[in-house]
Amino acid sequence: MVVQDRHRRTVPAPQRRAVLFRFMVLAGIWAGLVGLLIAAGELVIHSAAITHFDDHVTRAVVNSRTAALSSVMKHVTWLGSWVALLVAAVVVVVLVITRRLPVLAIFAAVFAWAGEAGGVRIGKTVVSRDRPPRAIWLVSAHGWSFPSGHTAAACLAFTALALCVATPARHRVVRILCWLTAGLAIAATAFSRVELGVHWTTDVIASVLFVAAWLTAIAVVLGGRLRRPEPVPDQSGGRPGAPAAPR
Numbered sequence: 001m002v003v004q005d006r007h008r009r010t011v012p013a014p015q016r017r018a019v020l021f022r023f024m025v026l027a028g029i030w031a032g033l034v035g036l037l038i039a040a041g042e043l044v045i046h047s048a049a050i051t052h053f054d055d056h057v058t059r060a061v062v063n064s065r066t067a068a069l070s071s072v073m074k075h076v077t078w079l080g081s082w083v084a085l086l087v088a089a090v091v092v093v094v095l096v097i098t099r100r101l102p103v104l105a106i107f108a109a110v111f112a113w114a115g116e117a118g119g120v121r122i123g124k125t126v127v128s129r130d131r132p133p134r135a136i137w138l139v140s141a142h143g144w145s146f147p148s149g150h151t152a153a154a155c156l157a158f159t160a161l162a163l164c165v166a167t168p169a170r171h172r173v174v175r176i177l178c179w180l181t182a183g184l185a186i187a188a189t190a191f192s193r194v195e196l197g198v199h200w201t202t203d204v205i206a207s208v209l210f211v212a213a214w215l216t217a218i219a220v221v222l223g224g225r226l227r228r229p230e231p232v233p234d235q236s237g238g239r240p241g242a243p244a245a246p247r
Helices: 013-046 048-063 067-080 082-097 104-127 149-166 172-195 201-226
Strands: none
Touching: 013 048, 013 104, 013 201, 048 172, 048 201, 067 082, 067 149, 067 172, 082 104, 082 149, 104 149, 104 201, 149 172, 149 201, 172 201
8 A cells, every 4th residue: 555645745846946046036135235224323323403403302302211211111122032932933934844834934034134134233323323322321232323133123013923923813803913012122122222322213213114114025925924824635536635545
């Protein structure tokens, strides 16, 4: 008796090449987005109007500080740390293992993280913008100011989590709540960096725009390849994945 595994499928070579080509396209888009990020940073640090805007917002936020608010923000800022990225990574891996996402989702997630981290690092190094005065810092910080790494990480992590939870959800209310929660988490993280005195407002805005554009590019280029894989129908009329009848 010959037992055939009808669930097992090999990816044809043309399909593999098509996926590789899409990732190459994404690499080109990423390079363009990094270029725009650097250009925006240069504009920010050389524009008196934007610098004045940042100074004004920072002064207003710092003057409005309260002990309770600052205490909350010290905890909220962790939403943009490696912890949020780790949670998002674990969720993606679990969904792949349970076959709710294709294996390609892991590669897309790693590619998205590398693009976010690489873009932020290059932007900081090239633009080299000074942080706000150290006298107003409420937490420690290192490196340059533009763009905000915490805000970028939060944007990546919570958008990925919202996609993982909202996309398969059947109820519209659940999807809306997922995206509202993600948006609030990103906004809270961005505000915390300004309230804690370690970033300018344009730093966090640039991070959100960069990551949003990068994730949109990934979603558009990869398209339906990141959807839940459909089960292979059993042509013998039995259950999917069941052994074929002996011949």
